[in-house]
Amino acid sequence: MRTVHLTAPRPAAPHLSGDGVVSTGVVPAGVLAAGIAAISLGLAVPSAALAAPSPAAVPGVSSAGTSFLTAVAISPAQPVRVSAVTGDYLYWSFSAAAGENPELAATVGLPERTGAQSWTVEVFDGLRRRQACVAGEQNPVAATTATSVTLGCRLRQVRSWAEPWDGDPLPGTYYVRLSTTEMPEQDLGLPVTVDLTLTAPRGDTGADQGELEAPLVPVNRPGQVLTASPAVSASASAASSDFSLSADWVPDFSSRWVWTAGGGVLAAITGLIGFSWTRRRVQGA
Amino acid sequence: MIHKKLSIVAAIGLIASNVMLGASPARADEVPETVAEPPRVELVLDVSGSMRADDIDGATRISVAKQAFNDVVDALPETTQLGIRVLGATYGGENKKTGCKDTQQIVAVGPVNRVAAKNAIASLKPTGFTPIGLALRKAAEDLGDTGSVRRIVLITDGEDTCTPPDPCTVARELAAQGTSLVIDTLGLTPDEKTRKQLVCISTATGGTYASADSEEQLTERIKQVVDRAALPPPVVPAAVAGAEDCTTAPLLAAGVYTDRELIGEHRFYRVDVAAGQELRASVSIALDRELNRDYGVLLKAATAGGRELVRGVDAGSGRADVLSTGLRWSTDSSDSRDSSDISEKSPESVCLIVSNSFASNTAAGAPGMPLELSIDLVDASQAPDAPGLGRGWLLLFVLAIAGLIAGVLAGWLTRWWVAKWREN
Numbered sequence: 099m100r101t102v103h104l105t106a107p108r109p110a111a112p113h114l115s116g117d118g119v120v121s122t123g124v125v126p127a128g129v130l131a132a133g134i135a136a137i138s139l140g141l142a143v144p145s146a147a148l149a150a151p152s153p154a155a156v157p158g159v160s161s162a163g164t165s166f167l168t169a170v171a172i173s174p175a176q177p178v179r180v181s182a183v184t185g186d187y188l189y190w191s192f193s194a195a196a197g198e199n200p201e202l203a204a205t206v207g208l209p210e211r212t213g214a215q216s217w218t219v220e221v222f223d224g225l226r227r228r229q230a231c232v233a234g235e236q237n238p239v240a241a242t243t244a245t246s247v248t249l250g251c252r253l254r255q256v257r258s259w260a261e262p263w264d265g266d267p268l269p270g271t272y273y274v275r276l277s278t279t280e281m282p283e284q285d286l287g288l289p290v291t292v293d294l295t296l297t298a299p300r301g302d303t304g305a306d307q308g309e310l311e312a313p314l315v316p317v318n319r320p321g322q323v324l325t326a327s328p329a330v331s332a333s334a335s336a337a338s339s340d341f342s343l344s345a346d347w348v349p350d351f352s353s354r355w356v357w358t359a360g361g362g363v364l365a366a367i368t369g370l371i372g373f374s375w376t377r378r379r380v381q382g383a
Numbered sequence: 384m385i386h387k388k389l390s391i392v393a394a395i396g397l398i399a400s401n402v403m404l405g406a407s408p409a410r411a412d413e414v415p416e417t418v419a420e421p422p423r424v425e426l427v428l429d430v431s432g433s434m435r436a437d438d439i440d441g442a443t444r445i446s447v448a449k450q451a452f453n454d455v456v457d458a459l460p461e462t463t464q465l466g467i468r469v470l471g472a473t474y475g476g477e478n479k480k481t482g483c484k485d486t487q488q489i490v491a492v493g494p495v496n497r498v499a500a501k502n503a504i505a506s507l508k509p510t511g512f513t514p515i516g517l518a519l520r521k522a523a524e525d526l527g528d529t530g531s532v533r534r535i536v537l538i539t540d541g542e543d544t545c546t547p548p549d550p551c552t553v554a555r556e557l558a559a560q561g562t563s564l565v566i567d568t569l570g571l572t573p574d575e576k577t578r579k580q581l582v583c584i585s586t587a588t589g590g591t592y593a594s595a596d597s598e599e600q601l602t603e604r605i606k607q608v609v610d611r612a613a614l615p616p617p618v619v620p621a622a623v624a625g626a627e628d629c630t631t632a633p634l635l636a637a638g639v640y641t642d643r644e645l646i647g648e649h650r651f652y653r654v655d656v657a658a659g660q661e662l663r664a665s666v667s668i669a670l671d672r673e674l675n676r677d678y679g680v681l682l683k684a685a686t687a688g689g690r691e692l693v694r695g696v697d698a699g700s701g702r703a704d705v706l707s708t709g710l711r712w713s714t715d716s717s718d719s720r721d722s723s724d725i726s727e728k729s730p731e732s733v734c735l736i737v738s739n740s741f742a743s744n745t746a747a748g749a750p751g752m753p754l755e756l757s758i759d760l761v762d763a764s765q766a767p768d769a770p771g772l773g774r775g776w777l778l779l780f781v782l783a784i785a786g787l788i789a790g791v792l793a794g795w796l797t798r799w800w801v802a803k804w805r806e807n
Contacts, residue, residue, distance in 0.1 A: 164591060166667060166707070166755075167616040167639075181603065183593040185582075187704040216701075225709025226665040228697055259767060262661060262711035263693050279701045286582055287570065287594035289603075308767030314663070317759045321621040321638030324655075347771075354772035361779045365786030372790025376798055 162188035162276075162292070166226060166316075169273055174200075178294040184208075184215065185286040190274045192296055193313075194267070196258035197303040200296065201234070204249040204276055207291040208240055213282035215240045219249040220277075224270035224314030229253055237279070249276070255301045259308030270314030303352045422532040423464045423492055424612045425522045426605075428452070429539035431471030434509035434571075436540070440597060444540050444571050445509045451601040452504045458606055459495050463613045466492030466525055467500060470518040471511040482512035483545035488525050515543040516550040519557060519566065519584075528561040532619060534590075534612040535564070536605065540571040542580050551583035555671060558588040559643060559750035562619060567608045570594045571601065587671050589704065589753065620755060625650030629687055629734040637760045643751035644668065649738045654758055657730040658714050663759040665695075665709030666737050671753055672746040679740040680706045687732050698740075705755075706739075713763035 158177040163169040169189035172178055182188055194200050204219055218237045221229045234250025253267055260266035276292060349355070434445040452467075459465060467490035474485040489503040490496075519535065526533040543550045558564050567590040568581035578594065585592040591608065595601035620641035626632040632651035644650050656662045666682045679698035685691050695708035714731060737754060 161610065161614075164611060165589060165616075166705070167618065167620075168611070168614065181607070183591070183604070185702075186591055186593075222707065223709075225663055225695075225711065226667060226707035227695060227709045259764060261766075262713050262764075277702070277704070279703070281702075283582075284575065284578070286578065287573075287592050289593075289600060307770050309764065311661070311764045312761035316617075317637055317639055317757050318617040319638050320618055321623060321640040321756075321758065322636040323621075323623055324634040324636050326634075349770075349772055352772075354770070354774045357774035357778055358772045361773065361782035364779055365782040365789075368783040368786035369790035369793070372787040372792075373794040373797075374790075376791055376794025 162190055165189060166273055172296055174296050174298040180292045182290055182292055184278055184281060184288045184290055187275060187277045188292060190294065191271050193271050194256045194269065194298060196256050196269050196306065197300050198256045198298040199252065199301050200272065200298045201252040202250060202274060203295045205293045206247050208244060208246055209288040209290060211242065211285040211288060213285060214242055215278050215285065216280040217247050217249055218277060218279050219251050220275045221251055221253060222273040223267060224316055227265055229267055258303060258306045259310050268310055268314050271316060303350060421462050421464055422534055422612050422615050423526045424534045424536065424609060425466040425468055425492060425525055427468045427470065427518050427522050427535055427537045429471060429513055430469045430507050430509050431511055431513040431541065432509055433541045438572060445507065447598045447601060448538060448571065449504050449507065450598055451605055453501055454602045455605045455609060456495060456497050456500050459609065460613050463495065464492055465495050466490050467503065468518060468522050468525060469507060470515065471513050472507055474511040479512065483514040483517065485511050486514055486518040486521055492525055512544050513539065513541055514545040515539065516545065516548045516553040519550060519553050523557045523564060530562055530619060532615060533562060533564045535566045536569065536608050537566060537584065538569045538571065542577045551580060551587055554584045555587040555750060564588060566590045568592045569604050572596055589669055589671065625652050625737065627651065629653065632734060635758055637758050640756045642754045642756060644737060644739060644754045645749065645751040646739065646741045646743060646747045648751065649736055652735040652756065654733050654735060655730040656733050656760065659763050660760050661711060661713035661763040662733055663711050663761065664735055665707060665757050667705040667707035667755040668739055669705045669753040670703055672743060675742040676700050678706060680708055681738045682708050682710055683736040684710055684712050685734045685736060687734060692733065
């Protein structure tokens with residue numbers, strides 16, 4: 099166990115410094131660590147992925163929106179590289195499905211400046227409600243001498259359903275806002291480069307029940323002030339669908355199927371064992 | 384026998400986990416975006432006397448700006464509706480009153496004629512005063528109000544020399560009139576006063592501020608701003624005016640709205656939600672002025688009688704562009720089951736109340752802060768039943784014990800039955 103503790107900090111170190119130059123050292127260190135303790139590799143993987151985005155077929159994104167409405171859509175594993183200025187509020191949006199664990203990693207290359215800057219990456223759901231980050235450096239402070247700052251945010255697993263009164267992450271659109279929260283006034287408007295990576299590994303949906311009728315996506319039509327109540331159409335279609343034959347009641351595949359089926363098999367086995375106990379007594383009698 | 388079965392369980396587990404890893408995540412359906420009109424953009428260039436200073440890599444500020452403009456005009460997308468206006472370009476005298484009216488549009492807003500635009504730029508000579516406020520007003524007039532998004536890019540090296548009116552106040556007034564108007568500002572080697580003024584102008588309209596110390600930077604910044612402006616937002620919000628109480632509140636359909644709210648004001652809107660429908664609302668208030676450090680926004684849904692149904696709230700401190708929150712609400716399905724048919728058919732009128740806890744020592748007055756409200760009505764989601772499937776070691780343990788007891792009972796029964804059978 100002692101060796102594990104000694105090797106584990108090595109691959110993690112470049113992650114902390116957040117410097118792209120050190121990235122070449124990450125992979126060998128990770129491999130070395132994997133040889134000794136596979137657990138420590140888990141620490142190396144996020145930093146390696148951050149430093150060198152996997153060469154994917156998806157074209158990169160080179161722009162960012164400046165408001166919720168103009169947020170630029172990104173997708174997982176799509177490299178995002180944007181040049182902007184300090185003081186900008188940069189918006190992106192992505193869509194997530196139930197069971198996903200969206201995670202953002204951003205690196206901001208900083209110019210010469212007069213003071214420290216606080217950066218923040220915030221995530222909002224389709225209703226612009228703030229979403230909590232469960233891991234990652236969400237509000238780092240870049241010292242005056244730092245040449246770059248690394249930010250990260252991992253969301254909770256997206257649930258398939260939640261009470262309307264609940265703020266849990268649900269399927270639909272998510273907004274990312276990257277901005278500076280505190281900085282000396284004279285450092286406004288200086289050029290920075292932003293690299294952003296989104297990953298959305300799929301977790302197990304087994305713990306979830308229920309389904310959201312419509313994903314939380316923004317409404318993209320201009321509003322209209324009404325003079326009278328509109329005719330209701332949505333509830334009529336909902337009522338008629340009650341009688342149709344469908345397989346909706348069958349839960350989606352998840353680990354629950356394995357557990358339940360495994361439990362049935364186990365019960366059959368123990369049933370046989372129990373039966374055999376009584377048989378032995380018959381033989382002994 | 385037991386080993387064989389266990390290995391089958393393990394195999395199923397392995398296959399299952401492979402399926403889970405291999406399955407591509409199903410994307411949530413996006414609402415198809417409606418194509419909005421291309422935004423209209425006007426570049427406003429300061430050609431005042433101070434642009435003669437040759438402090439950018441040995442070149443004068445005006446020559447750098449001209450070169451940058453030429454590059455930008457060359458790289459313009461075909462669809463961009465662009466115009467160019469200058470300020471301080473003609474009057475070289477000392478009379479402030481005349482000098483502060485010195486602004487002309489040199490390229491009309493429309494599809495760009497590259498040659499004409501470049502010729503117009505080449506003939507510019509740095510001359511007079513810096514009437515930024517007036518130039519912004521005129522630029523807003525040039526852009527008109529055709530219902531498409533409007534954007535002004537202001538490029539200057541110095542502060543306004545014609546105050547009053549304060550260009551920042553002018554910008555806030557302009558943004559409060561008509562369809563969304565955004566002013567992006569670019570400072571050419573700005574000093575502290577210029578920077579503060581430009582930041583104030585861009586903040587007041589939800590625009591961006593950038594500084595440039597070289598021709599490269601200036602070209603890149605202008606291109607970036609024009610590119611951003613060329614991309615129309617998916618929707619242009621409709622203007623609405625919220626009321627002071629629920630009874631007079633405007634009845635809203637699903638869609639995106641824009642309004643203004645004063646600091647400390649409450650604005651009421653009304654939405655009819657039918658049984659089986661879910662109301663989704665979100666609100667964003669833009670921080671368009673100098674504000675005290677801490678602030679918050681509250682979106683509340685209440686019945687017409689004033690009973691609170693649900694609230695969305697967010698708070699913050701420090702720099703921010705907007706503060707948003709949202710809520711979901713649907714009639715409780717257990718309620719609708721109890722209620723009679725009549726109440727199920729008539730939609731429930733829900734009041735949306737938007738309030739804020741901003742504070743400002745300097746700019747608390749009208750116009751209010753920009754508010755963006757979006758409302759959606761979708762089918763309500765059903766609360767799920769108890770899970771049909773289980774998981775966990777406790778489940779396995781319970782099933783195993785149940786199986787064991789069942790096996791023992793079955794064994795005893797068999798034994799008793801066999802004994803009985805032997806007796807007879």
